[in-house]
Amino acid sequence: MEELRRYRLIIFLVLIILGPFLAKFFSASDINLFKIEDDLKLGQKLSVEIANNPSHYKILDPVEYKEAYNHIYRIVKTILNSGKLKHRDDFRWEVKIIHDDKVLNAFCAPGGFIYVYTGLIKFLDNESQLAGVLGHEMAHADLRHSTRQMTAKYGTDLLITILMGGEHDQLTQIATNITSLAYSREHETEADLASVAYLCGTEYDARGTAGFFEKLLQGGQAGAIPEFLSTHPNPENRIENIYKEAQKLGCKNLKSTQDRYAELKSLLP
Ligand SMILES: [Zn+2]
Numbered sequence: 001m002e003e004l005r006r007y008r009l010i011i012f013l014v015l016i017i018l019g020p021f022l023a024k025f026f027s028a029s030d031i032n033l034f035k036i037e038d039d040l041k042l043g044q045k046l047s048v049e050i051a052n053n054p055s056h057y058k059i060l061d062p063v064e065y066k067e068a069y070n071h072i073y074r075i076v077k078t079i080l081n082s083g084k085l086k087h088r089d090d091f092r093w094e095v096k097i098i099h100d101d102k103v104l105n106a107f108c109a110p111g112g113f114i115y116v117y118t119g120l121i122k123f124l125d126n127e128s129q130l131a132g133v134l135g136h137e138m139a140h141a142d143l144r145h146s147t148r149q150m151t152a153k154y155g156t157d158l159l160i161t162i163l164m165g166g167e168h169d170q171l172t173q174i175a176t177n178i179t180s181l182a183y184s185r186e187h188e189t190e191a192d193l194a195s196v197a198y199l200c201g202t203e204y205d206a207r208g209t210a211g212f213f214e215k216l217l218q219g220g221q222a223g224a225i226p227e228f229l230s231t232h233p234n235p236e237n238r239i240e241n242i243y244k245e246a247q248k249l250g251c252k253n254l255k256s257t258q259d260r261y262a263e264l265k266s267l268l269p
Contacts, residue, residue, distance in 0.1 A: 133208070
């Protein structure tokens with residue numbers, strides 16, 4: 001026991017000395033010190049907070065609006081069945097529709113808790129565009145961007161906690177304010193490209209997300225800046241990158257899903 005404490009003290013001191021180097025290392029690498037269960041726990045926590053704040057997040061009743069939910073679940077299932085998500089079976093991938101026609105947004109909390117605003121659904125023209133946006137958001141969760149980013153930010157502290165035998169729960173406590181962490185430029189690009197890969201080979205146009213950006217640019221939708229535009233890469237570049245990626249992957253399927261999409265819109269309040 002005495003021995004163990006001595007080792008821990010040595011490790012602790014080494015880590016303190018190496019701190020600045022480690023911080024650089026964590027932010028430059030894809031290392032994630034969090035466990036898969038941590039992603040789930042963080043997402044769960046966020047989903048409880050959202051559920052407890054109905055004045056801000058008006059969740060559409062999944063029973064009353066069952067048919068609308070079925071449409072979204074069908075799209076999410078198509079994306080999951082692409083076989084390209086790493087954590088298809090680890091994460092929850094549950095969906096909530098938020099009733100707010102002014103918000104052109106969707107987001108996905110760690111662990112696969114997906115939220116989509118009625119404003120976004122009504123703004124888009126076809127299912128491929130919505131699938132593209134959902135794919136982008138699901139990619140943030142599947143690629144574990146939040147916990148990777150927290151590793152980059154708090155990596156050394158986290159490592160010390162783990163090695164000092166701290167309770168694993170302490171890690172998730174460090175990460176309480178997860179929503180305030182905006183994704184980096186690299187993670188936005190990663191999510192854009194992952195969305196193309198997910199949709200490629202499904203019934204959807206793999207460039208769906210680009211369709212969303214194009215509409216946004218056409219409409220000059222300032223003001224309601226959604227998650228996807230919250231960070232640096234400008235929409236024009238992103239459209240170009242999405243087109244290039246779809247071409248590179250040889251994505252072909254361009255089936256029209258307009259009718260089904262009109263039905264989904266008609267089922268919303
Ligand atoms: Zn994003």
